[in-house]
Amino acid sequence: MRIELVKRPQHSALFSALSPFIALALTLAAGAIMFLFLGKNPVEALYYFFIDPLREVWSLHELAVKAAPLILIAVGLSICYLSNNWNIGAEGQFILGAIAGSILPVMYPDFQSWIVLPLMLLMGIVGGAAYAAIPAFLKVRFNTNEILTSLMLVYVAQLFLDWIVRGPWRNPAGFNFPETQTFHSFAILPEIWPASGRAHWGFVFAIVAALVLWFVLSRTLKGFEVKVIGQSPRAGRFAGFSRNRMVIFAFLVSGALAGLAGISEVSGAIGQLRTTISPGYGFTAIIVAFLGRLNPLGIVAAGLVLALTYLGGEAAQISIGVTDKVARSFQGMLLFFVLACDMLIHYRIRIARPVRTAKAEGTAEEPAHA
Amino acid sequence: MGGVVGATLEDRAVPLLEARGLTKTFGTLTACDHIDLKIGRGEIHALLGENGAGKSTLVKMLFGALEPEEGDILWQGKPVAITSPREARRIGIGMVFQHFSLFDALTAAENIMLSLDDPAPAGAVTARARELSKAYGLPVDPDAHVGDLSVGERQRIEIIRCLLQNPDLIILDEPTSVLTPQEADKLFETLEKLKSEGRSILYISHRLEEVKRICDCATVLRQGRVVAECDPRKETASSLARMMVGDEVQPVVRDKPAAQREALLEIRNLHRKAGHPFATPLSGISLSVHGGEVLGIAGVAGNGQGEFFEAVSGEALQDQADVVRIRGKDAGRLDISGRRLMGAAFVPEERLGHAAAPAMTLSQNLLLSRYRTDARAFLSRLGIIRSALVAKAAKRVSDVMDVRKSGEDPEASALSGGNLQKFVIGRELDRQPLVMVVNQPTWGVDAGAAARIRQGLIDLAKSGSAVLVISQDLDELFEICDAIAVMHGGRLSAPIPIGKATYEKIGLLMGGAEPGQSAIPVAEAV
Numbered sequence: 022m023r024i025e026l027v028k029r030p031q032h033s034a035l036f037s038a039l040s041p042f043i044a045l046a047l048t049l050a051a052g053a054i055m056f057l058f059l060g061k062n063p064v065e066a067l068y069y070f071f072i073d074p075l076r077e078v079w080s081l082h083e084l085a086v087k088a089a090p091l092i093l094i095a096v097g098l099s100i101c102y103l104s105n106n107w108n109i110g111a112e113g114q115f116i117l118g119a120i121a122g123s124i125l126p127v128m129y130p131d132f133q134s135w136i137v138l139p140l141m142l143l144m145g146i147v148g149g150a151a152y153a154a155i156p157a158f159l160k161v162r163f164n165t166n167e168i169l170t171s172l173m174l175v176y177v178a179q180l181f182l183d184w185i186v187r188g189p190w191r192n193p194a195g196f197n198f199p200e201t202q203t204f205h206s207f208a209i210l211p212e213i214w215p216a217s218g219r220a221h222w223g224f225v226f227a228i229v230a231a232l233v234l235w236f237v238l239s240r241t242l243k244g245f246e247v248k249v250i251g252q253s254p255r256a257g258r259f260a261g262f263s264r265n266r267m268v269i270f271a272f273l274v275s276g277a278l279a280g281l282a283g284i285s286e287v288s289g290a291i292g293q294l295r296t297t298i299s300p301g302y303g304f305t306a307i308i309v310a311f312l313g314r315l316n317p318l319g320i321v322a323a324g325l326v327l328a329l330t331y332l333g334g335e336a337a338q339i340s341i342g343v344t345d346k347v348a349r350s351f352q353g354m355l356l357f358f359v360l361a362c363d364m365l366i367h368y369r370i371r372i373a374r375p376v377r378t379a380k381a382e383g384t385a386e387e388p389a390h391a
Numbered sequence: 392m393g394g395v396v397g398a399t400l401e402d403r404a405v406p407l408l409e410a411r412g413l414t415k416t417f418g419t420l421t422a423c424d425h426i427d428l429k430i431g432r433g434e435i436h437a438l439l440g441e442n443g444a445g446k447s448t449l450v451k452m453l454f455g456a457l458e459p460e461e462g463d464i465l466w467q468g469k470p471v472a473i474t475s476p477r478e479a480r481r482i483g484i485g486m487v488f489q490h491f492s493l494f495d496a497l498t499a500a501e502n503i504m505l506s507l508d509d510p511a512p513a514g515a516v517t518a519r520a521r522e523l524s525k526a527y528g529l530p531v532d533p534d535a536h537v538g539d540l541s542v543g544e545r546q547r548i549e550i551i552r553c554l555l556q557n558p559d560l561i562i563l564d565e566p567t568s569v570l571t572p573q574e575a576d577k578l579f580e581t582l583e584k585l586k587s588e589g590r591s592i593l594y595i596s597h598r599l600e601e602v603k604r605i606c607d608c609a610t611v612l613r614q615g616r617v618v619a620e621c622d623p624r625k626e627t628a629s630s631l632a633r634m635m636v637g638d639e640v641q642p643v644v645r646d647k648p649a650a651q652r653e654a655l656l657e658i659r660n661l662h663r664k665a666g667h668p669f670a671t672p673l674s675g676i677s678l679s680v681h682g683g684e685v686l687g688i689a690g691v692a693g694n695g696q697g698e699f700f701e702a703v704s705g706e707a708l709q710d711q712a713d714v715v716r717i718r719g720k721d722a723g724r725l726d727i728s729g730r731r732l733m734g735a736a737f738v739p740e741e742r743l744g745h746a747a748a749p750a751m752t753l754s755q756n757l758l759l760s761r762y763r764t765d766a767r768a769f770l771s772r773l774g775i776i777r778s779a780l781v782a783k784a785a786k787r788v789s790d791v792m793d794v795r796k797s798g799e800d801p802e803a804s805a806l807s808g809g810n811l812q813k814f815v816i817g818r819e820l821d822r823q824p825l826v827m828v829v830n831q832p833t834w835g836v837d838a839g840a841a842a843r844i845r846q847g848l849i850d851l852a853k854s855g856s857a858v859l860v861i862s863q864d865l866d867e868l869f870e871i872c873d874a875i876a877v878m879h880g881g882r883l884s885a886p887i888p889i890g891k892a893t894y895e896k897i898g899l900l901m902g903g904a905e906p907g908q909s910a911i912p913v914a915e916a917v
Binding site for chain 1: 417704705706726727728731737739741744745746747748749750751755758759760762763770773774775776778801802804805
C-alpha cells in the first residue's frame, strides 16, 4: 500500500475550516498517550488540563489575562506571516515594549496624572515597534535573514531586562529583590469588571486589534497588498507594491502590538517589572497565529485555546502533580499537528494500490513539466 | 535494447509502440479518454492538439511519469508496464522536454553525466557525447558552461543526453518553440538522420507547417480523445487546424496600417546591467511606437526580452527619466503604477505568479493591476475595496474575452493557461490603455484563444493606441504587426516594416547576424 498526496485544483474551504479542529483532536490524542506514559490516568489528566479551568468565573478571568497578550501578539504576527516576513522575535518586542512603557512609573514615580497610563501605552507601542524595526531594517538594507536576527534579538532583550531590573531600576526599598518598585495607581491598567476577577483592559485591546486587523486584511487595499506580496512576490511587484515598504510595515505593526501586549501585561497583570515577565508569550503566539489560520478572528479563538494550556498546566501541576513543562509539550504538539493538517487544505490523501516498482524517485528528470 | 539498425521487414509489421485505450482522469476532468496510438518503426509521428487536449498527459503515461488508469501499452508487440521514466529509458524510450532541465553553472558534459542512470567515467561520457554530436550534426562543446550557450545549443545537449541511452523511440515536446527558423532547419536534418537509422520519433507540436513538412503520420487529439489519424502531407494547414479546434479558426482581420500619429511610447538608448549572472544585459535600445501601430519584437528566448519588459513596465527603474517616455512625458523614474497612470498597460510573459497571483480569485487579480488606475471605481475612502464593483468588472472582462471557468470567481490557478491569458490580456484591454506592452501574448495558448487575443490587440491599435508585442512566435508577429524589430543579445535591430520583412531576414537577425545598423532610422521605419 502506498499513500499519495494529490494536489487539489483549488484549496479546500472545508479543510481550511476543519484543519485546526483535526489538529486539536490529534493533540488531545497524543496528549492522552503522553499522560499514559507518565503513569497518570489520561482522562483525569485531560479533564484537569482542559475542563477544570473553565468551571469558575475567576478562572475565566485568568484565561482572559493569559489570552490577551497571545492574541495581541498573534494578530500582529499574522500580518508578518501573511506577507512572508518571518518575525520570530515577538518575545523580545514584548519585553522592549514593557520596558519602554515602564519608564514613566519607574523613573518618574512622582509624575502622577491620568495622562500617565495613555503615555505608557503609547511608549510601549513605540518601544516594541522600534525593536522590531531593527530586523526589518537589516532585511531591507542588507538582505539578512529576519528569522535569525529577530530571534537573536529576543535574547538581547531578555538579558537587557534582567540587567535593568537587577541594576539601575531595582526598587531601592525592595530588600534587594530583582524587581522595580510597584507601579502607582495612575500607572495601573484597570480591570474590566473588578468585582468578578483580574481580567484587565489588555483583553479589550486584543479584541479591538483583532477586529481592526480582520477588517484591514479582508476589506482594504492594504490587506490585499499584504496577501499579494506574501503569496506571490513577483505579482506584487507587477502590481506596483513595494516589498521593502511591506517588510517595514509588517514588522512595525507586529512590533507595536507586541509592545502593547508587553506594557499591558506589566501594568495590568503584574504591576511592576521583574526579571521574567512572560512565560514565552511571544513564542506561543506563533502557534496561536497558525492555529488561527493567520485570520485575526481565528486567532482570538486560538489565543483562548493556548491560554487554556497555560492554565491547565498550572492546574495539572497542583492537582495531579505533573511538571509544568507538560504545558509546553502541548503547545509544541499543537503547532506540529496544525502545520501537518494544513497540508490537507491543498492536498488530498489517496491510498494507492501496490505498484511493482516504487523506486521511481531519484531519477533525474521526474518530469513535473512535460 | 540495441538492434536499432537491424530492424527487419517483419518487425515493421508490428508497431514499435502501441497504446490501446489509455485513460487518465484528474478529478472530474478526463484528460485522456481511451486513446489509441500506433507508432511504426522509422516513423516521425506527430501528436497534434490544442492546449489541454491531453497531449502532455498521454506523453507522460508513455514515459512512465503518470500511471494510466485503463488501457495497455505494447512495446514491440508485447505488453509492458512503464512505471517510471527510468523504466521507460530502460526499454528504449527517450524524451526531450520543452523546458530543459539543465544546470546553468555546469558544463554540457557534466549535465549529461548527471542524467545517466548508470554512472560512467567522465572521460568516456565526454568522448561519447562528442561522437554523437558529430554523427548527428548537433554541434556542442562538451566543456562549455550551459549558462553561456544559446537555447538551440541547450536543446542539443538534451537531445544528446537522450541519444546516449540509445533509444528506439524519442519523444520531442514542442522542440521548435524556442528555435530560430534556421536552427529548426538543422534540427529537422538531425531528425531525418535518426529516422533513417530506423528510430521512431513522436513529435509534439502545434506548428502545422512543420508537421506537414517532416511528419509521416499524425494523430490529432481534441478534448482527450483521438479525433483523427492522417497523413499530414496530404492535408492543408487549415484542414489540420480544423481537426484540432473542431471548428474554423476565426482569421484575424487587419486593416491597412493606420495613418501616422504621434509617438506614444518612446525608448531612447536604454541600458541595463545584468541583475544576476545568467541575465542578459541590455545595451542601447531605442524604439518608438506610434498611435495606431503594432510594433513587434522578435527574438529567441533569453535574449533580453524579459529584462527589456521589466525596464519598460517600470518593475525596474531607469537612471534617467527621459530614457522611457510615455505620451511625450518622461517616465523613466516612475514605477509601474506611475506608468499605468500615464495610460500604459503591461502584460508579462508568465501568467501565473507574475501577471496573476495563483491562489487569488479572478476579481482579486483584476484589482492587482488596476487598483491605481481605477481607484475611483474600485476603492472607497480609507482604501476599502468595493468588491461588488471589482467582481462586476471581472465578469465583464470574462464575458468580453470569452474566459471559460469552472465557477463564478475561481482562483487564477484553476483556469487553463489559455483562459487565464485571455483574462490577463482582457483585464488591460478593458481599460482601453493608450500604450500596451505585451510579452508573449499567446505562448502555450490554443488557437481559438490566440486568435481572440491577437484580434483584441489589433482592435486596440485601430482605436489609436500604441501596441508593443514581444514574441518568439514569428507567425504571430507577421500576422499582427506593422513593423518587426529583432532582439538579440540584449540589442535591438531597427524595425523592418512588415511589407519588407521576410522570415529569412528576421530569422537571420534572430540568429545574431549584424543588424543593418544604417538601414532605416527609427522614425521613418513604419
